[in-house]
Amino acid sequence: MxxxxxxxxxxxxxxxxxxxxxxxxxxxxxxxxxxxxxxxxxxxxxxxxxxxxxxxxxxxxxxxxxxxxxxxxxxxxxxxxxxxxxxxxxxxxxxxxxxxxxxxxANVAEAEERERVLRHLATEQAALRRVATAIATESDPRDAFSVVTEEVGRLLRAPSANMIRFNDDETATVLARWHDTDIAVHEVGATVSLGGDSVSARVYRSGAPARVDSYDDLEGELAASLRALGHHSAVAGPIFLEGRLWGAVIVSGGAGEPFAAGAERRITNFAELAGQALANAQAREDLAASRARIVQAGDAERRRLERNLHDGAQQRLVSLALMLRLAARRHPEDIDLVRAGEELGHALTELRELARGIHPAVLSERGLEPAVRAVADRAPIPVALSVDLEERLPDPVEAAAYYVVAEALTNVAKYAHATGVTVGVERADGLALIVVRDDGVGGAAAGRGSGLRGLADRVEALGGRLEIDSPLGAGTTVRAEIPVAAG
CATH class of the missing domain: 3.30.450.40 (GAF domain)
Structure with missing residues (x-):
């Protein structure tokens, strides 16, 4: 008993x-x-x-x-x-x-194991959602890369994580890094060799997820460097762009047990999201380049049409006007001849305005300041103009700046009921800055009317942005920032 x-x-x-x-x-x-x-x-x-x-x-x-x-x-x-x-x-x-x-x-242990698995799955899904949100909202893929490395490092409880891009000469460039301890990691921008054996080299040669449970016996420059930095194990997942191996996401462990089974699958999920961030960035770049080409082609066509009008129809009308004026002097009694000369003068004025609206010749020939000054001089209200440019802007940027000023002044004259306008154009920190401010009634919005919407499209096509601040009763400020490199 x-x-x-x-x-x-x-x-x-x-x-x-x-x-x-x-x-x-x-x-x-x-x-x-x-x-x-x-x-x-x-x-x-x-x-x-x-x-x-x-x-x-x-x-x-x-x-x-x-x-x-x-x-x-x-x-x-x-x-x-x-x-x-x-x-x-x-x-x-x-x-x-x-x-x-x-x-x-046994039932309790099984339930606890199920709970542990579900908890880890929920943690992983939450991390993936945060990465997906960053990819969807960040225009610069480098910001998304930083989120990817931190999230995957924390998820796998690794002391460090980084992202690399494979180069054509069997090297890789570090694009992002994260570390949660004092363990040393390669700096962003550093170039590392893919010779010898390492987790990066294994991904580079196989295009598949890889792991290293111990760097102790591995040969090669990178393996030696990682040992010196205190790295003992690693897991990596490949990043693909348009079906081609592009780089890898890597988590590294210090002294202790290697990463658990299944780590390769988990890191691959994050590597796939990094590839999506690259694809999104590539699509945005392609779209921006396409929009810029469309804008530049439109400007080139405007210049061609303006030259044709100036050198063709406009010159013929000028010659005809001179001939009619001479004929009217010889026959002052011919009223019809005088009226024909006057109508031709009106037609010539309208044609010049039309040509100026298509593309001002002064912009191509003399630059932005004379062009916007001509627009300011024709405005029905006083315009205070300030242009601070040491040299001419690239043609696409110059054209966009001109149309921002011209459209803004046109809107002021039509809708603002303003008593004065200030126009400022300057170049600073790699940007062309254009500001048009009036003291009118306000209430303007980029979504109203095709003029401001078209301006926003033109500016955004060059990688810039157009902002409109127009509170009711407090005037309107139109501000454009255009990267000079866009030209």
């Missing part, structure tokens, strides 16, 4: 019970036989020198729990049989309790 009471499980109870009962019975040995199949028992525990050979099976109808047998020169009486029957019942209850406890513990 005490053997059962002192034991927590069957493995502890049965050997102690065999010894206690065997000694009480004066037996030389005994064994505990447990069922292993239908109608089959096998000895699981032995004490002393049992008569049976260890491992031999005994086939008969399997009892509820098992059989405990002893080698003893003893004829059991009714009292002993009753005692053994009572003990068997207690052992049966003990075994059932132990097995029930084991089943409960």
């Amino acid at each position: 005490r053997a059962l009471a002192a034991a927590d499980n069957e493995s502890d109870a049965y050997p102690a019970l065999l010894a206690t009962l065997g000694e009480s019975l004066g037996a030389t040995g005994g064994g505990m036989w447990l069922p292993v199949a239908r109608a089959t028992l096998r000895r699981a525990y032995a004490w002393g020198t049992p008569p049976e050979t260890p491992g031999d099976g005994v086939s008969f109808e399997v009892p509820r729990i098992g059989v405990m047998s002893f080698a003893a020169d003893l004829e059991p009486d009714e009292s002993l049989r009753a005692t053994l029957d009572s003990l068997g019942l207690l052992m049966s209850h003990f075994a059932e309790r132990c097995r029930a406890q084991h089943a409960v513990a």
